[in-house]
Amino acid sequence: MKLLVPLMFAVSLRAGPYATAEVCKQCHPVEYAAQSASGHARALRPPAATEPEQWAFGAGNQAVTFVSQLNATDYLEHGETWYTATKRFDTTPGHADTRGLRYRLFDPSAGILRCFSCHSTGPLQVDGSGTIQPHELGVRCEDCHGPGAEHAANPTKVSLKKPGEQGGAAMNTACGACHRVQSSAEDGSNLLDPWNSRHQPLLLAASVCFQKSAGKLMCTTCHSPHQALEVRQETYNKACLGCHAAPKHSASVTGRPCAACHMPSVRTNANLAFVNHRIAVYSDGDALSPVTLAKH
Template sequence: MTVDPVCQNTEGLDRHSLDVPGPASPVRVVLASSVAVVALAVSWLVYSAKPSRPLSAADRAGRLLTVDRPFPVEGRFAGDPYVGPKVCAECHPGEAALHSRSGHALTLWPAGRRLVSRRLDGTTIADPESPGVSWSYRYRDGHLYIERRAPNQVEECIADYAFGSGRHATTFVSVIDAEIPAILEHRLTFFAQEGTLALTPGQDVRPPPPRLTPNGHVPPPPVARKCFDCHSTQLSAGGHQRIDEAMMIPNVSCERCHGPGRAHVAAARQADSNAQLALPLGPGRWTSAELVRFCGECHRHPDGPRPARIRRGDTMLARFQPIGLSLSRCYGRSEGRLSCVTCHDPHARPSSNRAEYDTICLNCHGGRDGSLELPPNPLLPRVVCSVSPRDRCVDCHMPRVAVDPGQHVRFSDHWIRIHRSEEPSP
């Protein structure tokens, strides 16, 4: 049985192809045969009956150059300014060791390579919302197959990618057409804490997002591209609009933040004391505003959603730490002394020991009565907490908030403030 990269009818029922509007001329792709898709999609899709070209497992492996194989030592092409994620470890073992265990380093994988795909083998569960619909997961020959079984229809997809380091959530994505690009973000996501499959955040909202199909969400091309862009170091070598699976450097590696490193490595190897070793992003050179904005390229920054949409009670805000932090008086009034790296080592997983953050708060909020040991910072107004002057700062001022209707995902609210009881409690 050949199976498309995208959900394919496995029981000989009618199939439909559909046009996905994109910047290039519309390309026909088979997406699904569901009647529900037809009903949902009439407004924006044109249906025809052109069959798709099945993609073999070998084709599939061939297109995943740097995702599934070591980065070529000589570069991906002549003059490649990137050296890939492994080379930096040779001279910066500390950063590399921390980074290799962080979410940044593990956030985009071929689905078949994830342990969770093997764990899901043999799982069958009922759809959380649609009666009579069930989902089955099979792991075969290094691929994860996801089957949707409805009363009159069975469809099966190969999951191409697994998004998320897996600490909180793993979302499967199939590439429908890398040129447009069009992707299917699968309907069910695996949540590590509960060890269960549930609706993918964003697909569980009311009203449902446009372009929702029974198999999952098909985001518009710019969103599909951004989805890969935020989870990778370089999406495409040629500045293409497509998802360039042969050239893509997956995961947020050293060179995503510091910039391409080939010239830096060459200079360091020459051991010339005058060698130019500075990289675009180095320690201490960026202002806190620049850093917050930089992290916000992916974690979202204040120029993202319109200010009118920012409300105190909006729990979604907690997901966007740079926006939250920017709204804080700590940030606004500390004259450039507070940024993401004040509290986080950008190479490491954030500490989950919430007491560790007290020290950082007390650097600026130490007591005036001399009973607190930390040296006061003479440059800052010292505003002390009247409720709890020494500890548990983040429990009250940066509480954890559930941001999705399913309550699967919790974030620490980075809008550091006094939480009044009349606000909707998180």
């Protein structure tokens, strides 16, 4: 017996029949080729022969965490994660020790199903023995464009969602379905908590650039939605200069990328770091508290 798992938080993205990226490839080979090489596409993979664990979460750009099915009702998130920057196994983020965390498959918070939901595409199925079967591994086309089988069959009659069409706030919500947004004004997300540095929509929305640019600043101002993370800093400098043609500095800043000072890297633990998406002026040694500029 197969059971379709309804996940409350993903409902808006997950109605209607899904195809797969292989279907989209026929007509959109350029997007397909680029997207297949991105961290998104590699965010979840089944076990390799050399790794007895069942599932590997994370493309390995930052880290890989393993998840095993224990029996028909229980899953284990392993207590040791592979960290790419430090090239070692260490305690999994959020775990108190290396023993691992046990999840009930159908507990009310749907903890383990939520891992799969954010790291795969389309509806999840659970078979009679409690095995989770993602429709498609990784973050692929229809996670952002919505279910596409009808469009694929009839592209000129059925059009798909374009996450960038409605401006920066709408894109924060779309990408924030996985990268997180503040769930409400009262949820009190502490922007100075280093853990939140991984929640880019939350921080971007708090920056002056975002608040004063009337919806023009969005994730895709700096990131191509289909490509692997760009590491050449010129790309980001160009994005800043698109709005700040001649920034005023009291000392020379030439030779250093804009983001190095205005989007400093934040350590969330000994092995992980994220760029602070709350664009601002920071002082050396504090990558989280913006320095307030005098009005001029």
